[in-house]
Amino acid sequence: MKANYHTHTTRCHHASGSDESYVISAIEGGFQELGFSDHSPWKYDTAFVSNMRMKLEEFDNYYASISALKEKYKDQISIKIGLECEYYRRYMPWLEQFIKEKKLDYIILGNHYFETDELHMYYGSQCDKDSMLEDYVRTCIEGMKTGLYAYLAHPDLYCRSREWDHLSEKAAHRICQAAKENDFILEYNLAGLKMSQMIHQDLYPHPKFWQIASQYHCKAIVGVDAHENSALEDTQMYEQAKKTLTDLGLEVAETIAFLK
Numbered sequence: 001m002k003a004n005y006h007t008h009t010t011r012c013h014h015a016s017g018s019d020e021s022y023v024i025s026a027i028e029g030g031f032q033e034l035g036f037s038d039h040s041p042w043k044y045d046t047a048f049v050s051n052m053r054m055k056l057e058e059f060d061n062y063y064a065s066i067s068a069l070k071e072k073y074k075d076q077i078s079i080k081i082g083l084e085c086e087y088y089r090r091y092m093p094w095l096e097q098f099i100k101e102k103k104l105d106y107i108i109l110g111n112h113y114f115e116t117d118e119l120h121m122y123y124g125s126q127c128d129k130d131s132m133l134e135d136y137v138r139t140c141i142e143g144m145k146t147g148l149y150a151y152l153a154h155p156d157l158y159c160r161s162r163e164w165d166h167l168s169e170k171a172a173h174r175i176c177q178a179a180k181e182n183d184f185i186l187e188y189n190l191a192g193l194k195m196s197q198m199i200h201q202d203l204y205p206h207p208k209f210w211q212i213a214s215q216y217h218c219k220a221i222v223g224v225d226a227h228e229n230s231a232l233e234d235t236q237m238y239e240q241a242k243k244t245l246t247d248l249g250l251e252v253a254e255t256i257a258f259l260k
């Protein structure tokens with residue numbers, strides 16, 4: 001089965017295309033299953049408004065829109081409704097309640113900020129600092145252990161802001177070992193791959209990270225991380241990614257475990 005569980009919508013303020021255009025492109029790209037996982041809203045303790053995620057008030061529209069598409073295209077593609085969520089320890093009780101109440105199919109762990117984005121900066125631009133890298137690794141592992149998330153999106157996001165060094169290597173070992181121990185899937189992220197190819201530099205997925213993942217025999221999944229619908233039509237990149245993973249001897253997951 002060809003599936004993708006990492007798809008955004010314009011509600012996150014850095015994606016383009018209508019919700020429906022993603023479905024049409026997924027069908028065009030030969031996907032049998034498409035999961036929407038836009039950046040999750042949070043019920044913050046402060047009046048903070050994030051510029052990279054939907055507001056809590058926008059969630060119902062998100063859910064209704066995807067549900068309508070699920071029904072409209074049911075004979076052509078299976079559609080799942082999820083979210084890409086951070087691991088914010090202080091807000092986890094709220095998140096757990098929220099995903100249950102809203103009957104989401106799944107959530108993926110997209111670890112972009114330490115503790116909360118009310119207070120901290122993007123890991124993708126801050127992991128050149130050793131303490132940020134440490135926070136990144138620790139929270140990835142804590143998130144995996146909650147049992148709530150279907151997989152870890154772009155596990156090597158820290159390579160976006162850090163030249164590969166002995167601490168990058170150590171971080172990869174810790175993340176991959178934890179993934180193996182918790183039978184947790186790691187995502188090979190195509191948005192990062194596209195960016196890396198564009199600037200001719202290995203950001204993420206980082207080849208050295210994935211060599212280490214292969215030493216631990218981790219389970220991998222390809223995530224398009226579509227922020228524009230056309231990304232779902234790039235079958236060449238998708239197939240190339242799958243081949244990279246199987247050449248490394250990794251088991252490639254075709255689907256994920258859904259929430260009950």
Ligand SMILES: [Zn+2]
Binds near residue numbers: 008012014227
């Ligand atoms: Zn995004």
Ligand SMILES: [Zn+2]
Binds near residue numbers: 084111
């Ligand atoms: Zn992400």
